[in-house]
Amino acid sequence: MYTQAMDTAPPDVLAPVRNADEAAREAAFEARVAAGAFVEPQDWMPAHYRRTLVRQISQHAHSECVGMLPEGNWVTRAPTLKRKTILLAKIQDEAGHGLYLYAAAETLGTSRDEMLQALHSGKAKYSSIFNYPTLSWADIGTIGWLVDGAAIMNQVPLTRCSYAPYARAMVRVCREESFHQRQGFDSLLVMMKEGSEAQRAMVQDAVDRWWWPSLMMFGPPDADSPNSAQSMRWGIKRLSNDELRQKFVDACVEQARVLGVTLPDPELKWNEARGHHDFGPIDWAEFWRVVGGHGPCNTERLGARVKAWDDGAWVRDAALAHARKQIMKEAAA
Ligand code: FAQ
Numbered sequence: 001m002y003t004q005a006m007d008t009a010p011p012d013v014l015a016p017v018r019n020a021d022e023a024a025r026e027a028a029f030e031a032r033v034a035a036g037a038f039v040e041p042q043d044w045m046p047a048h049y050r051r052t053l054v055r056q057i058s059q060h061a062h063s064e065c066v067g068m069l070p071e072g073n074w075v076t077r078a079p080t081l082k083r084k085t086i087l088l089a090k091i092q093d094e095a096g097h098g099l100y101l102y103a104a105a106e107t108l109g110t111s112r113d114e115m116l117q118a119l120h121s122g123k124a125k126y127s128s129i130f131n132y133p134t135l136s137w138a139d140i141g142t143i144g145w146l147v148d149g150a151a152i153m154n155q156v157p158l159t160r161c162s163y164a165p166y167a168r169a170m171v172r173v174c175r176e177e178s179f180h181q182r183q184g185f186d187s188l189l190v191m192m193k194e195g196s197e198a199q200r201a202m203v204q205d206a207v208d209r210w211w212w213p214s215l216m217m218f219g220p221p222d223a224d225s226p227n228s229a230q231s232m233r234w235g236i237k238r239l240s241n242d243e244l245r246q247k248f249v250d251a252c253v254e255q256a257r258v259l260g261v262t263l264p265d266p267e268l269k270w271n272e273a274r275g276h277h278d279f280g281p282i283d284w285a286e287f288w289r290v291v292g293g294h295g296p297c298n299t300e301r302l303g304a305r306v307k308a309w310d311d312g313a314w315v316r317d318a319a320l321a322h323a324r325k326q327i328m329k330e331a332a333a
Helices: 017-035 049-064 068-072 081-106 112-120 135-155 164-194 197-216 230-232 239-258 282-295 298-311 311-331
Strands: 270-271 277-278
Touching: 017 112, 017 277, 049 068, 049 112, 049 230, 049 298, 068 135, 081 112, 081 164, 112 298, 135 164, 135 197, 135 239, 164 197, 164 239, 164 282, 197 282, 239 277, 282 298, 298 311
Parallel strands: none
Antiparallel strands: 270 277
């Protein structure tokens, strides 16, 4: 089976340890991580570190898979064979990212079935961004430019995450995300520079709708982010939600200028003293509404994932029956 681990954890690593031992082990672990060491699945780690990673990596995996749905909506309507081929390749890449990430999370001792059960029951989250609809072809280019652009900004620092299987998975994911961002930008650039007035208006409309949800992808402001402080101490997150969001805004301003689109924020302006762009307030009430299950497409997205799982039951059963037969055949030989 494909895995991000060099080896999976032996059972005793997963077992609870005695308190005195645990304190000493935890201190040694903190010191190792603070010194920049990477953690492998067979290494001892605090239970909270393990839980945090399972939460973040599995939610990341769910996001990659749910993220295929808004784009899948446009495969049959891509305007040219070239764009259709690119879109198909991109969606397949996202499935691959989900696979690497589920495999990385499995090295922490949680099964894929458990992770999927958490998604399907509504316990585990996935990125808020995928609860918005894709209304026009320009949405597909805009997802590549802004959503994949935000994903790269967030994920490049994760290639240095202290948990080595996650860091290794992110190296390949980031290379592919970079292609995704470029194809989106290219698709928008063609419409803006060579398209009709109606196509340019379609691009601007898509950018107007996706800009603010893209900024929300980085998570709540640092002051309202319950997990950030500990995750940064452990080297899981290397940059804070607000730092990443600011880097993203700064990068997008110049890209928007090249494209010839307006970012829908009247307060967006260069601040010489800070060396960054200031930007207007984000509607955090909308963010929490979407994260809480009440965005425009939450029901549809989760319903599609549950249906895919149910429809695939016979494939999983057949694969298990085949594997059992093979084992019996080998035992009899
Ligand atoms: N959506 O304390 P924090 C992609 C939750 S992949 C929903 O700041 P943390 C590729 C958070 O889970 C996109 N929930 O949390 C693609 C926590 O709740 P919990 C996904 C969110 O973990 C492109 C609570 O709020 N990327 O786009 C969101 O330290 C195109 C408090 O937040 C990743 O998952 C949100 N946006 O920081 C595919 C990257 N933000 O779990 C197809 C890895 C926060 O305690 C097409 N993940 N929450 O119940 C991370 O870097 C982090 O987990 C953050 C959140 C930054 C997302």
